[in-house]
Amino acid sequence: xxxxxxxxxxxxxxxxxxxxxxxxxxxxxxxxxxxxxxxxxxxxxxxxxxxxxxxxxxxxxxxxxxxxxxxxxxxxxxxxxxxxxxxxxxxxxxxxxxxxxxxxxxxxxxxxxxxxxxxxxxxxxxxxxxxxxxxxxxxxxxxxxxxxxxxxxxxxxxxxxxxxxxxxxxxxxxxxxxxxxxxxxxxxxxxxxxxxxxxxxxxxxxxxxxxxxxxxxxxxxxxxxxxxxxxxxxxxxxxxxxxxxxxxxxxxxxxxxxxxxxxxxxxxxxxxxxxxxxxxxxxxxxxxxxxxxxxxxxxxxxxxxxxxxxxxxxxxxxxxxxxxxxxxxxxxxxxxxxxxxxxxxxxxxxxxxxxxxxxxxxxx
Numbered sequence: 001x002x003x004x005x006x007x008x009x010x011x012x013x014x015x016x017x018x019x020x021x022x023x024x025x026x027x028x029x030x031x032x033x034x035x036x037x038x039x040x041x042x043x044x045x046x047x048x049x050x051x052x053x054x055x056x057x058x059x060x061x062x063x064x065x066x067x068x069x070x071x072x073x074x075x076x077x078x079x080x081x082x083x084x085x086x087x088x089x090x091x092x093x094x095x096x097x098x099x100x101x102x103x104x105x106x107x108x109x110x111x112x113x114x115x116x117x118x119x120x121x122x123x124x125x126x127x128x129x130x131x132x133x134x135x136x137x138x139x140x141x142x143x144x145x146x147x148x149x150x151x152x153x154x155x156x157x158x159x160x161x162x163x164x165x166x167x168x169x170x171x172x173x174x175x176x177x178x179x180x181x182x183x184x185x186x187x188x189x190x191x192x193x194x195x196x197x198x199x200x201x202x203x204x205x206x207x208x209x210x211x212x213x214x215x216x217x218x219x220x221x222x223x224x225x226x227x228x229x230x231x232x233x234x235x236x237x238x239x240x241x242x243x244x245x246x247x248x249x250x251x252x253x254x255x256x257x258x259x260x261x262x263x264x265x266x267x268x269x270x271x272x273x274x275x276x277x278x279x280x281x282x283x284x285x286x287x288x289x290x291x292x293x294x295x296x297x298x299x300x301x302x303x304x305x306x307x308x309x310x311x312x313x314x315x316x317x318x319x320x321x322x323x324x325x326x327x328x329x330x331x332x333x334x335x336x337x338x339x340x341x342x343x344x345x346x347x348x349x350x351x352x353x354x355x356x357x358x359x360x361x362x363x364x
Contacts, residue, residue, distance in 0.1 A: 032119060036126045043130035050186075051137025053193045055162050055175040058152060065258035067148035072253050077200055080246060081207030082125055089117045089211070092218060113302055116283045121210055124279030128206035128272050132199050135271075141195040144258045149192040150181035198260045198268030204250040205272025206279070208243035213280045215240040217302050247272075 056063055072080075093114035094107075143149070157176060164174035181189050216222050219236040251269055254260045260268075284302065 029115075029119070033122070036119075036122045039130045040122075040126040043126065043133040046130070046133035046137055049137065050190050051193070052140030053178040053190075054140045054142055055177055056142050056146060057164070057173045057175055058147065058154075058157070059173045062261070063142045063144055063146040065144040065148070067145045068257050068259075070253075070259070071257050072200065072250050074200075077203050077250060080250075081203050082121075085121060085207055085211035085214075085243070086118060089121065089214060090114055093117060096218075117214055117302075120214075120279040120283040121207065122279075123282060124206045124210045124275045125203065127278065128202045128275040129199075131271055131275070132197055132202040132268065135197055135267075136194040136199070139196045140193045141264070143192050143195040144261060146192040149183060149188050150178070151183045152176070152180045153182050156180060195260055196264045196267055197271055198251070198254050198264045200254050200259075201247075201251045201265050201268030202272040202275075204247040205269050206275045207272075208247040209273055209276035210279050212240055212243040213276065214284075215243070217284060 094110050157174065157180070160176045160180040161174045162177050164172065178189060178193065183189050213222075219232065219240060221232055221236060221240055247269075251265050254265055255262065
């Protein structure tokens with residue numbers, strides 16, 4: 001069955017509203033962007049300040065590794081995990097329709113899909129950046145190359161000793177503070193106490209795993225279920241998994257460069273994975289296992305529709321369990337009004353549908 005004819009009216013139809021998008025709905029998404037920018041700004045401030053500096057032992061072999069340059073620089077991570085996914089998402093959203101969509105999908109709806117994708121990516125990266133910067137400042141864990149960064153003044157060990165059995169026993173180790181360091185570059189020393197969690201790993205997984213999830217949804221890999229006629233081509237899986245390979249390489253390079261211990265890498269990766277999942281599923285629905293097939297105009301739903309005016313500030317409405325079965329679902333907003341949504345097709349109170357050629361949705 002051919003896809004529902006596309007209605008070329010404004011994307012207000014995505015929210016179930018008629019005529020035009022309300023200012024309240026627009027402001028709700030502007031506020032989303034403001035929140036993301038504030039999180040990113042707060043993360044930048046936390047990243048720039050000197051946080052906790054854990055005491056350490058000059059005899060600790062775990063912090064005695066040599067100081068090496070980054071295999072993957074901070075700039076490269078930013079380009080690879082932020083700029084590249086954003087550019088590719090924009091290109092694929094605008095130029096490549098979904099398998100179940102018409103090639104004549106109107107530009108407002110393509111732009112809406114792009115907006116949701118970029119909003120999720122920004123949420124993932126900003127949240128991961130803020131969390132990692134805060135944890136680095138709080139924990140202050142020494143890096144494996146701390147002693148090489150520090151260049152401690154061995155003649156002043158007694159002066160800067162703060163704890164340890166060596167205070168009572170001559171042959172026992174002591175713990176010293178960062179004040180013993182003689183390196184004139186305070187930034188290098190400060191970075192020496194930023195081991196946990198790994199910022200490279202956090203940013204890599206937050207950006208690249210999000211991109212991998214988006215590609216999987218774009219190629220229809222997340223919508224496979226009992227109604228699937230056949231497995232998708234394997235190359236689509238390879239394409240979707242390629243960003244994950246990039247994240248793995250960046251993570252491995254941090255251990256290879258003596259910048260982080262294993263737990264630092266695992267911790268940073270966990271933070272990144274968590275925010276990638278949050279960013280993706282906040283603006284993209286969880287596709288049910290038994291998704292509607294071609295008889296229902298396609299099962300691939302790439303982004304939630306716009307919020308309804310009545311729930312733009314305090315909620316988004318909800319669909320009952322199993323509401324995605326077939327191509328139709330009944331939703332009730334927090335304001336109490338009930339309406340039927342057919343594959344993101346807005347239906348007014350008189351039951352007149354307005355098809356937009358996208359597959360059926362989650363919350364409004």
